[in-house]
Amino acid sequence: MGLFSRKKRQSSEESLSPNKNKWFNDYNNWDYDEDKINAAWMHFLNDLKSLLSDTKIIEPNDAADNYSYELRGKMDGLPVKFETDTMDYSYSNPPCLNVIIKLKDYEGDFDLTRDHDKIPMDKDDDDWGDEDQDIRVFVGKGIFVEGDEDRVCSTLAYIDGFPEDITDAVLQQMEEIPILYYRISYDQLEVFPEDSPILWENPIDRYTAILDLMGKIAKHVLGSNVESDNIEKKILTKYKRVKCKYCSSHFLMGETSNCPNCGGSDVE
Ligand SMILES: [Zn+2]
DSSP states (O other): OOGGGOOOOOOOOOOOOSOOSSTTTTGGGSTTOHHHHHHHHHHHHHHHGGGSEEEEEEOOBGGGTBOSOEEEEEETTEEEEEEESOOOOOTTSOOOEEEEEEOTTOOEEEEEEEOGGGSOSSTTGGGGOOSSSOEEEEEETTEEEEESHHHHHHHHHHHHTSOHHHHHHHHHHHHHTTEEEEEEEETEEEEEESSOGGGOSOHHHHHHHHHHHHHHHHHHHHHHOOOGGGOOOTHHHHSEEEEBTTTOOEEEEOSSOOOTTTOOOOBO
16 A cells, blocks of 8 residues: 555644743743843754764854854765754744755755645535645645645655655654745755654654655665656546545545544545
8 A cells, every 4th residue: 555545643742831842841931032042053963963074063153144053064975954044032933953864966856845724624624615726635644745736746756756754754753843934945854843852752763753754765766766756647547636525635545545624434
Protein backbone atom coordinates (compact mmCIF):
# COMPACT_ATOMS: atom_id res chain seq x y z
CA MET A 1 0.00 0.00 0.00
CA GLY A 2 1.29 3.40 -0.86
CA LEU A 3 1.08 6.81 0.60
CA PHE A 4 -2.62 7.33 0.22
CA SER A 5 -3.99 4.28 1.92
CA ARG A 6 -2.60 4.68 5.40
CA LYS A 7 -4.62 4.38 8.52
CA LYS A 8 -6.04 7.44 10.11
CA ARG A 9 -3.63 8.95 12.58
CA GLN A 10 -4.34 10.37 15.95
CA SER A 11 -3.57 14.02 16.31
CA SER A 12 -0.85 14.52 18.86
CA GLU A 13 -1.02 18.22 19.41
CA GLU A 14 0.46 18.99 22.75
CA SER A 15 -0.59 21.84 24.88
CA LEU A 16 2.18 24.33 24.50
CA SER A 17 3.45 26.28 27.43
CA PRO A 18 6.74 28.07 27.95
CA ASN A 19 9.52 27.09 30.34
CA LYS A 20 9.82 23.65 28.89
CA ASN A 21 13.54 23.24 28.35
CA LYS A 22 16.84 24.26 29.90
CA TRP A 23 17.90 26.61 27.10
CA PHE A 24 14.85 28.81 27.19
CA ASN A 25 13.82 28.26 30.75
CA ASP A 26 11.80 31.10 32.21
CA TYR A 27 11.44 32.65 28.77
CA ASN A 28 8.32 34.64 29.58
CA ASN A 29 9.98 36.40 32.47
CA TRP A 30 12.84 37.75 30.41
CA ASP A 31 11.00 40.93 29.67
CA TYR A 32 12.57 41.45 26.26
CA ASP A 33 16.06 41.34 27.76
CA GLU A 34 18.07 40.98 24.57
CA ASP A 35 21.20 39.81 26.35
CA LYS A 36 19.31 36.91 27.90
CA ILE A 37 17.55 36.07 24.67
CA ASN A 38 20.77 36.15 22.67
CA ALA A 39 22.64 34.10 25.24
CA ALA A 40 19.90 31.48 25.19
CA TRP A 41 19.91 31.18 21.40
CA MET A 42 23.69 30.96 21.31
CA HIS A 43 23.65 28.28 24.01
CA PHE A 44 21.00 26.30 22.14
CA LEU A 45 22.63 26.63 18.71
CA ASN A 46 25.99 25.64 20.18
CA ASP A 47 24.42 22.46 21.51
CA LEU A 48 22.73 21.82 18.14
CA LYS A 49 26.20 21.84 16.56
CA SER A 50 26.62 18.23 17.64
CA LEU A 51 24.20 17.21 14.85
CA LEU A 52 26.43 18.61 12.09
CA SER A 53 30.05 18.90 11.05
CA ASP A 54 31.97 22.01 9.95
CA THR A 55 29.63 24.28 11.88
CA LYS A 56 29.46 27.98 12.25
CA ILE A 57 26.91 30.30 13.85
CA ILE A 58 25.83 33.56 12.30
CA GLU A 59 24.35 36.05 14.70
CA PRO A 60 21.81 38.70 13.85
CA ASN A 61 23.42 41.89 12.67
CA ASP A 62 21.14 44.88 12.36
CA ALA A 63 23.73 46.83 10.40
CA ALA A 64 23.75 44.09 7.77
CA ASP A 65 19.95 43.78 7.79
CA ASN A 66 20.24 40.27 9.11
CA TYR A 67 17.68 39.56 11.79
CA SER A 68 17.94 35.81 12.12
CA TYR A 69 20.22 33.33 13.82
CA GLU A 70 21.79 30.74 11.60
CA LEU A 71 23.61 27.58 12.37
CA ARG A 72 25.38 26.36 9.25
CA GLY A 73 27.14 23.06 8.85
CA LYS A 74 27.23 19.84 6.92
CA MET A 75 25.62 16.45 7.08
CA ASP A 76 26.91 13.65 4.85
CA GLY A 77 28.64 16.28 2.77
CA LEU A 78 25.46 18.31 2.16
CA PRO A 79 25.18 21.91 3.38
CA VAL A 80 22.62 22.28 6.18
CA LYS A 81 21.25 25.45 7.68
CA PHE A 82 19.12 26.05 10.77
CA GLU A 83 17.57 29.47 10.56
CA THR A 84 15.20 31.44 12.79
CA ASP A 85 12.26 32.82 10.87
CA THR A 86 11.90 36.01 12.87
CA MET A 87 13.37 37.66 15.88
CA ASP A 88 10.08 38.97 17.05
CA TYR A 89 10.36 38.46 20.79
CA SER A 90 6.68 38.26 21.53
CA TYR A 91 5.92 35.52 24.01
CA SER A 92 2.88 34.42 22.15
CA ASN A 93 4.72 33.89 18.92
CA PRO A 94 8.43 33.18 19.49
CA PRO A 95 10.74 32.43 16.55
CA CYS A 96 10.63 29.10 14.83
CA LEU A 97 13.83 27.45 13.70
CA ASN A 98 13.59 26.09 10.15
CA VAL A 99 15.90 23.47 8.67
CA ILE A 100 17.17 23.65 5.11
CA ILE A 101 19.39 21.20 3.24
CA LYS A 102 20.95 22.10 -0.08
CA LEU A 103 20.57 19.28 -2.57
CA LYS A 104 23.57 20.12 -4.72
CA ASP A 105 22.53 20.01 -8.39
CA TYR A 106 19.13 18.46 -7.83
CA GLU A 107 16.00 20.45 -8.56
CA GLY A 108 12.59 19.41 -7.39
CA ASP A 109 9.23 20.90 -6.61
CA PHE A 110 6.88 19.51 -4.06
CA ASP A 111 5.04 20.93 -1.14
CA LEU A 112 3.18 19.32 1.71
CA THR A 113 1.33 21.61 4.11
CA ARG A 114 -0.25 20.79 7.43
CA ASP A 115 -3.04 23.10 8.47
CA HIS A 116 -5.97 21.77 10.43
CA ASP A 117 -7.88 24.97 9.73
CA LYS A 118 -8.13 23.83 6.13
CA ILE A 119 -10.04 20.70 7.04
CA PRO A 120 -13.59 21.24 5.76
CA MET A 121 -15.95 21.57 8.70
CA ASP A 122 -18.96 20.14 6.99
CA LYS A 123 -20.13 19.00 3.62
CA ASP A 124 -21.55 22.37 2.73
CA ASP A 125 -18.16 24.07 2.99
CA ASP A 126 -17.67 23.80 -0.68
CA ASP A 127 -20.94 25.40 -1.75
CA TRP A 128 -19.31 28.57 -3.00
CA GLY A 129 -17.26 26.54 -5.38
CA ASP A 130 -13.67 27.10 -6.31
CA GLU A 131 -13.40 30.56 -7.68
CA ASP A 132 -9.79 30.03 -8.53
CA GLN A 133 -8.61 26.87 -10.14
CA ASP A 134 -6.66 25.66 -7.12
CA ILE A 135 -7.53 22.33 -5.64
CA ARG A 136 -6.52 20.85 -2.32
CA VAL A 137 -6.07 17.10 -1.92
CA PHE A 138 -5.51 15.61 1.51
CA VAL A 139 -2.95 12.86 2.06
CA GLY A 140 -3.14 12.83 5.85
CA LYS A 141 -5.27 14.45 8.50
CA GLY A 142 -5.04 18.16 7.76
CA ILE A 143 -2.03 17.48 5.49
CA PHE A 144 -2.47 18.34 1.85
CA VAL A 145 -1.03 19.35 -1.48
CA GLU A 146 -2.65 22.22 -3.26
CA GLY A 147 -2.35 24.14 -6.48
CA ASP A 148 -3.71 23.88 -9.97
CA GLU A 149 -4.54 20.52 -11.45
CA ASP A 150 -1.13 19.98 -13.05
CA ARG A 151 0.82 20.91 -9.98
CA VAL A 152 -1.27 18.75 -7.66
CA CYS A 153 -0.96 15.79 -10.02
CA SER A 154 2.79 16.09 -10.38
CA THR A 155 3.27 16.60 -6.64
CA LEU A 156 1.21 13.54 -5.78
CA ALA A 157 3.05 11.45 -8.34
CA TYR A 158 6.37 12.73 -7.06
CA ILE A 159 5.57 11.84 -3.47
CA ASP A 160 4.19 8.50 -4.52
CA GLY A 161 7.60 7.66 -5.97
CA PHE A 162 9.12 7.79 -2.50
CA PRO A 163 9.74 4.59 -0.54
CA GLU A 164 6.76 3.91 1.68
CA ASP A 165 8.71 4.07 4.93
CA ILE A 166 9.84 7.60 4.08
CA THR A 167 6.40 8.92 3.17
CA ASP A 168 4.93 7.29 6.27
CA ALA A 169 7.60 8.92 8.40
CA VAL A 170 7.06 12.33 6.79
CA LEU A 171 3.33 12.30 7.50
CA GLN A 172 3.89 11.02 11.01
CA GLN A 173 6.49 13.66 11.75
CA MET A 174 4.32 16.43 10.30
CA GLU A 175 1.59 15.38 12.67
CA GLU A 176 3.68 14.78 15.76
CA ILE A 177 6.08 17.70 15.90
CA PRO A 178 4.00 19.34 14.19
CA ILE A 179 5.44 20.63 10.93
CA LEU A 180 3.81 23.31 8.84
CA TYR A 181 5.67 22.82 5.53
CA TYR A 182 7.70 19.97 4.19
CA ARG A 183 8.94 20.85 0.76
CA ILE A 184 11.53 20.81 -1.95
CA SER A 185 11.87 24.16 -3.61
CA TYR A 186 14.44 24.30 -6.41
CA ASP A 187 17.59 22.79 -4.90
CA GLN A 188 16.53 23.03 -1.27
CA LEU A 189 14.79 20.59 1.01
CA GLU A 190 13.00 22.65 3.65
CA VAL A 191 11.23 21.79 6.86
CA PHE A 192 9.33 24.50 8.71
CA PRO A 193 8.13 23.44 12.16
CA GLU A 194 4.93 25.02 13.32
CA ASP A 195 6.26 26.02 16.72
CA SER A 196 9.37 27.48 18.27
CA PRO A 197 11.96 25.21 19.93
CA ILE A 198 11.45 27.50 22.91
CA LEU A 199 8.16 25.68 23.46
CA TRP A 200 9.49 22.14 23.08
CA GLU A 201 10.54 19.88 25.88
CA ASN A 202 13.26 18.12 23.89
CA PRO A 203 14.22 20.38 20.99
CA ILE A 204 17.54 18.60 20.30
CA ASP A 205 15.75 15.26 20.02
CA ARG A 206 13.19 16.75 17.65
CA TYR A 207 15.77 18.30 15.39
CA THR A 208 17.71 15.03 15.44
CA ALA A 209 14.59 13.26 14.17
CA ILE A 210 13.91 15.96 11.57
CA LEU A 211 17.48 15.88 10.26
CA ASP A 212 17.51 12.10 10.17
CA LEU A 213 14.43 12.01 7.96
CA MET A 214 15.62 14.89 5.80
CA GLY A 215 18.87 12.98 5.29
CA LYS A 216 16.94 9.93 4.08
CA ILE A 217 14.94 12.07 1.66
CA ALA A 218 18.07 13.79 0.38
CA LYS A 219 19.71 10.42 -0.16
CA HIS A 220 16.66 9.15 -2.00
CA VAL A 221 16.17 12.09 -4.34
CA LEU A 222 19.88 12.47 -5.07
CA GLY A 223 20.15 8.75 -5.75
CA SER A 224 16.97 8.42 -7.81
CA ASN A 225 17.92 11.16 -10.25
CA VAL A 226 14.27 11.85 -10.94
CA GLU A 227 13.02 15.39 -11.21
CA SER A 228 9.43 16.10 -10.39
CA ASP A 229 8.71 17.45 -13.85
CA ASN A 230 9.63 14.18 -15.47
CA ILE A 231 7.14 12.05 -13.62
CA GLU A 232 4.13 10.86 -15.55
CA LYS A 233 0.76 11.55 -14.03
CA LYS A 234 0.53 7.95 -13.00
CA ILE A 235 -1.34 8.81 -9.85
CA LEU A 236 -4.61 9.32 -11.61
CA THR A 237 -4.64 5.83 -13.01
CA LYS A 238 -3.65 4.24 -9.74
CA TYR A 239 -5.90 6.31 -7.49
CA LYS A 240 -9.18 7.97 -7.99
CA ARG A 241 -9.60 11.48 -6.71
CA VAL A 242 -12.81 11.62 -4.76
CA LYS A 243 -14.77 13.90 -2.49
CA CYS A 244 -15.80 12.70 0.96
CA LYS A 245 -19.54 12.54 1.35
CA TYR A 246 -19.35 13.56 5.01
CA CYS A 247 -16.84 16.40 5.19
CA SER A 248 -16.32 17.28 1.52
CA SER A 249 -12.52 16.81 1.67
CA HIS A 250 -10.92 15.83 -1.60
CA PHE A 251 -8.64 12.86 -1.22
CA LEU A 252 -7.27 9.92 -3.15
CA MET A 253 -9.18 6.68 -3.00
CA GLY A 254 -6.91 3.66 -3.28
CA GLU A 255 -7.97 0.11 -2.62
CA THR A 256 -8.74 0.67 1.05
CA SER A 257 -8.61 4.41 1.66
CA ASN A 258 -10.87 6.29 3.97
CA CYS A 259 -11.11 10.04 4.17
CA PRO A 260 -7.91 11.13 5.97
CA ASN A 261 -9.80 13.92 7.72
CA CYS A 262 -12.97 12.29 9.04
CA GLY A 263 -12.37 8.61 8.40
CA GLY A 264 -15.48 8.30 6.28
CA SER A 265 -15.50 5.88 3.39
CA ASP A 266 -18.50 7.12 1.43
CA VAL A 267 -17.73 9.41 -1.42
CA GLU A 268 -19.71 11.49 -3.84
ZN1 LIG B 1 -14.29 13.20 5.30
